[in-house]
Amino acid sequence: MRAAVLHRFGGTDALELHDDWPDPHVGPGDALVEVHACSVGRALDVEARGRGADFHVRLPRILGSDPAGVVRAVGSAVRDFRPGDRVVSTSSLFCGRCEWCRRGDTHACEDHGALGIQRDGGDAELCAVPAGTLAPVPDHVSFVQAAAMGVAYPVSWNLLRHAGRLDAGQDVLVMGAAGGLGIAGVLIARALGAHPIAAVGSPQRMRQCRELLGVQDVVSYADAGWGERVRGLSRDGRGVDVVFENISDPATFDDALSTLRTGGHLVTCGSHGGGTVPLCSQRLYRRNLTVAGRTGASVTMTREVFALVAEGRLQPPPVPHVFPLEEIAAAHEAAAGRGLFNRAVLQIRPEVPPAGRGGPDPPRRQTPA
Numbered sequence: 001m002r003a004a005v006l007h008r009f010g011g012t013d014a015l016e017l018h019d020d021w022p023d024p025h026v027g028p029g030d031a032l033v034e035v036h037a038c039s040v041g042r043a044l045d046v047e048a049r050g051r052g053a054d055f056h057v058r059l060p061r062i063l064g065s066d067p068a069g070v071v072r073a074v075g076s077a078v079r080d081f082r083p084g085d086r087v088v089s090t091s092s093l094f095c096g097r098c099e100w101c102r103r104g105d106t107h108a109c110e111d112h113g114a115l116g117i118q119r120d121g122g123d124a125e126l127c128a129v130p131a132g133t134l135a136p137v138p139d140h141v142s143f144v145q146a147a148a149m150g151v152a153y154p155v156s157w158n159l160l161r162h163a164g165r166l167d168a169g170q171d172v173l174v175m176g177a178a179g180g181l182g183i184a185g186v187l188i189a190r191a192l193g194a195h196p197i198a199a200v201g202s203p204q205r206m207r208q209c210r211e212l213l214g215v216q217d218v219v220s221y222a223d224a225g226w227g228e229r230v231r232g233l234s235r236d237g238r239g240v241d242v243v244f245e246n247i248s249d250p251a252t253f254d255d256a257l258s259t260l261r262t263g264g265h266l267v268t269c270g271s272h273g274g275g276t277v278p279l280c281s282q283r284l285y286r287r288n289l290t291v292a293g294r295t296g297a298s299v300t301m302t303r304e305v306f307a308l309v310a311e312g313r314l315q316p317p318p319v320p321h322v323f324p325l326e327e328i329a330a331a332h333e334a335a336a337g338r339g340l341f342n343r344a345v346l347q348i349r350p351e352v353p354p355a356g357r358g359g360p361d362p363p364r365r366q367t368p369a
């Protein structure tokens with residue numbers, strides 16, 4: 001099969017394209033997926049490529065945590081999927097045996113891992129994926145869109161709905177609203193009947209949020225007094241119910257916390273803004289605030305969020321930056337920068353439109369502005 005293989009840790013030249021890499025071994029619990037698209041993200045792709053030893057990546061390795069495509073074969077123990085199914089990987093690997101897995105919290109597994117890190121991922125024509133990691137892709141969603149949803153939708157759902165208890169009629173501030181998690185957060189908020197307020201770092205991103213996501217209320221955290229502006233946009237001016245923090249930038253964290261109304265929840269995952277932030281404990285206890293972090297999502301949560309997509313209640317995201325597999329180095333360069341709107345996605349096979357859908361997504365290359 002064709003595959004982009006990482007033979008050493010380093011720059012984008014450490015990724016080598018092979019035309020005849022051995023096909024993956026399919027275990028009893030695996031599905032063999034014919035990959036159509038796979039996203040390139042910062043942590044599991046760019047950072048794993050550069051310093052994968054810190055992630056315990058063993059070489060050679062095929063990166064790619066969220067391949068989307070068609071099931072070609074399944075192992076003897078797989079019951080939920082069969083050949084021909086359209087699927088996407090949510091990346092989460094779990095043992096199925098530990099205390100957390102037995103109670104259904106597979107995202108908290110003691111032996112938690114990620115596809116493309118602990119085992120070969122989707123930057124290839126074929127990928128063997130544990131069936132418990134897959135979610136079904138509805139016909140109206142392209143594989144390019146599905147690849148951009150595989151990791152982002154389940155974790156954003158876990159954070160907003162489960163950790164943040166976001167509900168209809170509530171206000172939510174979505175930080176990093178032009179990134180993969182942020183875009184998922186805006187669309188999930190809307191699907192729940194909540195009011196999303198998008199926060200980004202530049203006028204260009206404000207414009208993208210309005211044009212590509214259709215969000216009315218957008219603020220820039222580059223502007224002084226932006227936190228006050230957010231409170232003013234909430235339904236009664238008293239602040240938002242939930243802050244969806246996913247950047248952990250010490251320069252913006254406290255302002256984001258300050259937008260919460262009494263009893264509000266700040267939920268977080270992701271730390272490309274730094275990771276260590278100041279936290280005013282008085283603000284926390286005087287206003288009965290909760291700060292919660294989550295990684296990934298359980299199998300049950302993943303089913304919940306993809307059911308909303310299948311029902312047409314939750315939109316798939318816009319994906320403006322698509323690269324053919326041959327340009328994986330350019331995709332990594334783009335993902336390492338800060339100019340992308342949503343994740344970069346590799347298109348590995350041309351999209352075949354299922355019945356009822358429009359034309360294919362042609363592979364197109366776009367560099368960040």
Ligand SMILES: [Zn+2]
Binds near residue numbers: 095100110
């Ligand atoms: Zn486990």
